[in-house]
Amino acid sequence: MIRYIFTRIGYMMITLFIIILLSFLLMKALPGSPFNDERLPETQKELLYKKYGLDKPVPVQFGIYLSNLVQGDLGVSFVFDNRPVTKIIQERIGASAILGFQAVFVGTIIGLLLGIVAALKHNTIIDYGATVLAVLGISIPSFVFAGFLQYWVGVKLGWLPIAFWNGFEYSILPTIALAVGVVATIARFTRIEMLEVLNQEYILTAQSKGLSNSYIITKHGIRNALIPIITIIGPLTVNTITGSLVIEKIFSIPGLGEQFVNSIITNDYQLIMGTTIFYAVLFVSVILIIDILYGFIDPRIRVAGGE
Amino acid sequence: MKTILEVKNLSVSFNTYSGEVQAVRNVSFDLYEGETLAIVGESGSGKSVTSKSLLRLNPRETTMIKNGQIFYHHKNILDYSEQQMRGLRGAEISMIFQDPMTALNPTMTIGSQIAESIKKHTSLRGMQIIERVIELLQLVGIKEADKRYKQYPHQFSGGMRQRIVIAMALACEPRIIIADEPTTALDVSIQAQILELLKNIQKKMNLSIIFITHDLGVVAKMADRVAVMYAGKIVEIGLVDEIFYHCQHPYTQGLLAAMPNPDIDSESLYAIPGTPPNLLQPPVGDAFAARNKQALKIDFLEEPPMFKISDTHYAATWLLHKQAPPLLPVHQQLAQEKQKEREEKPLFDTNNPFLSLKEVKQYFKLGKNTINKAIDGITFDIYKGEIFGLVGESGCGKSTTGRSIIGLNTITDGTIQIDGQSIYDAQTKQEKLAFHRKVQMIFQDPYSSLNPRMKIADIIGEGLAIHGVPKSEWKTNIYELLDIVGLTKEYANRYPHELSGGQRQRIGIARALAVEPELIIADEPISALDVSIQAQIVNLLKKLQKERGLTYLFIAHDLSMVKYISNRIGVMHRGKIVELAESQELYDHPIHPYTKSLLSAIPLPDPKLERERQRIIFDEVKYNANDRANEKFIEVRPGHFVMLTEDELMQYHQTSAKGILL
């Protein structure tokens, strides 16, 4: 197990290295990026040359870039008056984290319920209803859904604020918009897993013991169906990050996603790179944690076989 | 005898994609206290559905109980509410399922799985439950039960898991146990252990057992009474001796005749022609009539009633009607004919073996430091025209041997020669093709051995295409091959999924024959088939061998079938051949302890014999404690080789000198 974890961390490092290399090369290649922007004032250029050793050979430059990264220095944003990117991320991550957690939390609970009920009522109107909902949730792009939510619930009905971030009620609409995808993904997966588990022979064994249906469903059904659901946390994280870019922009939430989209529009390359690397680290860590978690939760992996 | 369960006119149907399947049709039987009633039948005969109906465990959405009553203690349980039913399940009637690998929840400790029903049906709580669990585990023969009850199913072997399933069924001291093919997924020696365990517990607890199986040997060993099911009906029911020695229904007769009996040396097995009917449209009259060569006209018109033969013996066949003509059963007619044409022992050219293996080793690397020694130094020859049987339990390396010979694996060490040439000599494309023309293989699983995307003609024709037979000749070749394996031309344009298991296996044989091989490796070719179909395939293989002078390596776990078909047999154990002899010799004078135990573990379709037989237990620990590193493959009797150490050989000579022939 320990060896396994170390190999996983090894792969994680390679993955990150590739992303960082890619971002570095991007900086070198793009005209208008801080590394080769002709319009930069001389003082800033000197600063950069000194900091990144731009007069040295490219591999050395990359080494300097890497060592800066390891120390948590993601560079400075030129659009935001040379403020360190790390600082900007720190300021911005709060709103994004709250939004993300709320959406994942609400979405997971509703998704699980929907999936389980659909599986238990297999081939009934409830099952079809849940399936339709799930297909809609997966199919309708988040920005479409968010846009109309904002338009009807916010503007037309005027029930909830449609922009900014000044308290809980401001987070309701964006949370719903972001949670829809989560609900759909989890409901679909749970339904399939539940159906699979309920068809297993050990469910029949449990029935032949005279146990009640609700007991069998919770103890034998849901428990076994939930284990593989851990594996979709990875894609779910990606979806939530992706979703947050759009949702935060639509609802003008001062989060990391909105910042990221803006930095793309304003060509703030340092900030783009910094955020990209941050997202990459986040995602790779999530994958790693899932892998380890899975090993601990499933006794078939946790406990080595006998005989 | 007290009746404990009474089933009356039970009919059960399933809704499927293609319509209503009448799985159980008007079945009636009684179960007495303390007895074992075996329900025998082929796949699709309705035996499992019947047994699940007794606990109402068939899936509710698709199953309809059309008719009938099931009385337990004189109350019709089909009228019970779900709540009442749950009080019955596990407490009064419990069930043992076929596959111990899937019958246990993989994420729950075995202790808590056993405890579940104790908690539900008894007043025991807390430590009492744990004590009861441990007691049950000890009862079913699990050592260190006080530690192992905390383990998960995957930490137990298949046989151990089946014991746990049994412990679970016994947890609340039920009155009836329904065992649905409880040993089908297990090796013979494990099967013997589990059967004995069930018998002992039955005696101890005065249980009634309904034992569902397709294996007549197991029936002979276990049953007090037998019900034979065919096409959703009970066609014959009676005491075990009545069924085995005085059966009346042509289906029962055919089934029994289709089993090879190692004690009777017969030249050809009786095979029931055809396949069981489709229960979407059950046939009118006697469902078996279509496969009965001596069917009466009335068999196609009217369903036969249950005729009484004795107080305990009933059969549903018009042959018992007072107007019926006296007929000698088909298989007995055949047997009489065959008796006349008994041949002499065939002679083989023993100096020039067709296939020759010398010290062959096949190791597989599993991890960095673990090596699986699938074959660990085996040496044997197969002569031209011979059928050589290779037997052993799962994982002994018998299938690997077959695959190594045909080149699907590259061996680690040793030599394999075919016709005097090493199989690795073939280098050029031409030489390789020539090798493949010499050796062909027949596979086990009739469902995965045919490409579902190809028509039968293309499957059989694949060999012709690969070996450059001109396209214009394919058609005649394919029709000829279909004819050889007993199928009509019409099959050429069909897809595999339209065929039954036995028909698919015939296609597999035709595919191998297409390149006119000299040696055929048959890897468990009949183990996935129903008894009545097995005989068809074995007869076909034997006929082909005679007509075309083929040589076979016949790999199987079913010793009685191997003994029936083979000239010589090799017994494999843990990657080694431990004993090799002519089949009759091996059967009459087994020497190696493993062979002895294997032979004694096979249940024979002969209840009287089964009652007398003692099982010989192979003590692996004691066996390994001997000086195994210096064991040798010694010719103890003419043509009879055994893997023995010096001590064991001496022991053998001492005992045989005293005249005690083991």
Next chain:
Amino acid sequence: MTAKITEETKHYPADLFELASQADIVSDIVHRPEQSFWQDAWRGLRKNKAAIVGLCIIIFVILLAVFGPFMNNHGYDEQNITRTNLPPKVPVLEHLPFLGLNGVDGRGVDQYEKKGITEYFWFGTDELGRDLWTRIWQGTRISLYIAFLAATIDLIIGVAYGAISAFYGGRTDNVMQRVIEVLVGITGLIVNILLILILKPGIISITLAMVIVGWISMARIVRAQILKLKSYEYVLASRTLGASNQRLIWKHLIPNTLGPIIVATTFTIPGAIFTEALLSFIGLGLQPPTASLGTIVNDSYKLLRIYPHGMIVSSIIISLIMISFNLLGDGLRDAFDPKVRK
């Protein structure tokens, strides 16, 4: 024993107890409909109404994407500031006011009358007075083109990679799987963004960006399936007959992997459409004058509060496409999966 024994004594005509002639004995053929794999899958798919509806919508949308722009006289890039932001107006349907297709905007003003326009704009116009009908179908065409292109490239790379990895196995497989393990950790969106920043937005660059990690899931599916098939006995049988690798791959492995490949591709397409739209939304979409569904949704989103018709129409169409492909994919998965049908 409770068997009925009344018939035992009943008398029957004697000839019924003669042996039946051999002709009465039914021959040994299982009566099952003769069907190829494709017919069988199609039969399974046909039973799934949602999938068929999805398929019909996809065909309809593709037809409109091809012919829609030619159905009126407006060019997709034809600007005219005298007719900006017109709501939809459709002949005949304009008489059913609740449909909102009568050229009357959210405030109840008939914009056509006000601006004196006699033409009909079926989907209305945008802020530059361009005909939305033409633009949307033109955009759909581009979006579908990108999606199909990306799916095709994913398919080619994924199938080749997965098949080679699984077929040759051993060290080859090991190395190829390590590469995949590294790539899996890279989020698609991040690579998309980085690459488009380098390559500048355009049909080819967007497609390439999507392909760069998109093929991985296809490769994994194909590899898993071929690994499974490799141990199937019909593949072994073909090997023992002396079949060449080409024969094994093309006759046995690929045909039996087609099901999962088709299903995966069906799901790739809506994914690609979504990604393209998302990129447009965060400012990395196609540059004008080229328009895709994503850029149209993005442009009309800005006008949502004043002139919602553009957003409504384009959203409905993009959602419809996504839903249809997902429904079809679900249906195909069931149709190809023998476990579901019995």
